[in-house]
Amino acid sequence: MGGETVELRVAMTCEGCSGAVTRILGRLQGVASFDVSLETQKVTVQIADDAALTPEGVLEAVAKAGKQTEKWA
Amino acid sequence: MGGETVELRVAMTCEGCSGAVTRILGRLQGVASFDVSLETQKVTVQIADDAALTPEGVLEAVAKAGKQTEKWA
Numbered sequence: 001m002g003g004e005t006v007e008l009r010v011a012m013t014c015e016g017c018s019g020a021v022t023r024i025l026g027r028l029q030g031v032a033s034f035d036v037s038l039e040t041q042k043v044t045v046q047i048a049d050d051a052a053l054t055p056e057g058v059l060e061a062v063a064k065a066g067k068q069t070e071k072w073a
Numbered sequence: 074m075g076g077e078t079v080e081l082r083v084a085m086t087c088e089g090c091s092g093a094v095t096r097i098l099g100r101l102q103g104v105a106s107f108d109v110s111l112e113t114q115k116v117t118v119q120i121a122d123d124a125a126l127t128p129e130g131v132l133e134a135v136a137k138a139g140k141q142t143e144k145w146a
Contacts, residue, residue: 016086020093020139064137066093 002030002051006058007072008043010065012036020065028061029053042072075103075124079131080145081116083138085109093138101134102126115145 012018018038025034025045030053034045045058063069085091091111098107098118103126105119118131136142 011089013089014087016084016140017089017093020090023139024137064097065139066096067089 002047002053003049004047004055006045006047006055008045008059008062009041009070009072010036010043010062011068012038012041014038017067021062021067024061024065028058031058075120075126076122077120077128079118079120079128081118081132081135082114082143082145083109083116083135084141085111085114087111090140094135094140097134097138101131104131 010021012021015038018036021043022036025031030048030051032046032048034043036043043062047053047058059069083094085094088111091109094116095109098104103121103124105121107116107118109116116135120126132142
């Protein structure tokens, strides 16, 4: 498990929105690194190699922000 | 339990932010009604009379949006 890169499309309309997603990912266990782009609406998450976190788990955590969230591709 | 009115101060900077809080409250079990004001930064939640939901539970659910959340008063 772990090691995957997850790409999501998240509806974010201001820096408050992207900041909320940033805070959620910052406290999510198993995230090695991440990038949140308000401009492209793209959220990229690198799962740590030995993490129990799954791509679905990442999507669910971000969706709890209350924003429309879906897989990028 | 239940029946309480909960007032929270939530940092929201655009309609994407307030919409996210609205979606979270709309799917939270035990909420009888609620109001989200972007202008005043105030979120008011009426817990249903027979609900197991607590004021702390409301605060935790809203805080999962990733926004600064605290009791209003």
